[in-house]
Amino acid sequence: MNTDSPLFPPLLRxxxxxxxxDPFAKAISRAVAGVDxxxxxxxxxxxxLKAALVLAPEGNLTEAMQAVYVAQIGLAESLGxxxxPEVPxxxxxxxxxxxxxxxCGRVRFAAETTEADSNPNWLVIGIDVPFLNTRTEPGATPDQTTLHDEGCGEVTPMALLESWSKHTLLWLTYYINSGFERVHNEWRPRCDTLGHDTEYPLSGTLVGLDEDGHMLMRQGGMTQTLSLIDYAEPA
Incomplete structure (x- = not known):
């Protein structure tokens, strides 16, 4: 147990x-109850590191889901x-x-509604990042890693939490002031499956995001639109 309490920037607590x-489940239950x-x-x-941030979106769910990209950028910049410096x-x-x-972990998200045009009262975005391998022998799962295995032994969960909160708040400010385009431009080069064939979440080629934050996937001669809403966890 870490006895040092993390320090959060203004507007976050x-x-x-x-x-x-589970912090993600806790955040959802508190969001339903009306937490700030x-x-x-x-x-x-x-x-x-397991953490979850509660937000109160002002627009509809499609617009609200764009904050997931904001939180991802915040995490990437925090880890960076x-x-x-050599760890991508x-x-x-x-x-x-x-x-x-x-x-090396995942981002989680859930909202009050699953209707794209509805305005949710809350959105929860969580991060789950492994620091130590406590389950398998080293090298047993070469497609999965931990921060410690990648030379980040000096990084602590609370230090990453502090940094994530600061970088995410900064990018939320950019998003509010400049819209999704700036977020999109920053996020795109960090997605290493763009332009490549992939089996996750579906088989196809990820082409890129549209102006609403939907992913375009090419399958054969057809291109379909994928929404983050379809990958949100149940509230």
Missing amino acids: GEAVKPGV SGSIFYSEAIDC ALAP IHFVWPDRIKVNGAL
Whole structure:
């Protein structure tokens, strides 16, 4: 257990959950109860970072889901600031994180509604990043990694949580002031599956995001639109 309480920037506030409690589930339950936007719920475990941020979107669900990309950029910039400079950070759309070419955690999200045109009262975005391998022998899962295995042994979960909150708030400000285009331009080069064949989340070629944040996937001669809404977790 980490006894050092993380420091959060203005407009955000944190609350540690009890051991064994999922911060993402806690954030959803508190969001339903009307907790303030900007609340972050987090675990104090030392082998991983599990945290979830509650937001109160002003637009419809399609617009609200664009904040997921904001949180991903915040995480990438946080890891970039704390990890050794040679460690690359990328995404796999819609929710996976890659460190040094291997999967290293995920982003989670859920909203009050699943209707694209409805205005949700709350949106919860969570991150789950493994720091230590506590389940398998080293090298047993070469497509998966941890921060410790990638040379980030000096990084702690609470340091990453602090950094994520600051970078995410900064990019939320950019998003509010400049719209989705700036977020899109920053996010796109960090998604290493764009322009390539992939089996996740479906088989096809990811072409890129449209102006609403939907992913365009080419399958044969057809292109279909994929929405983050379809990959949100049940509320």
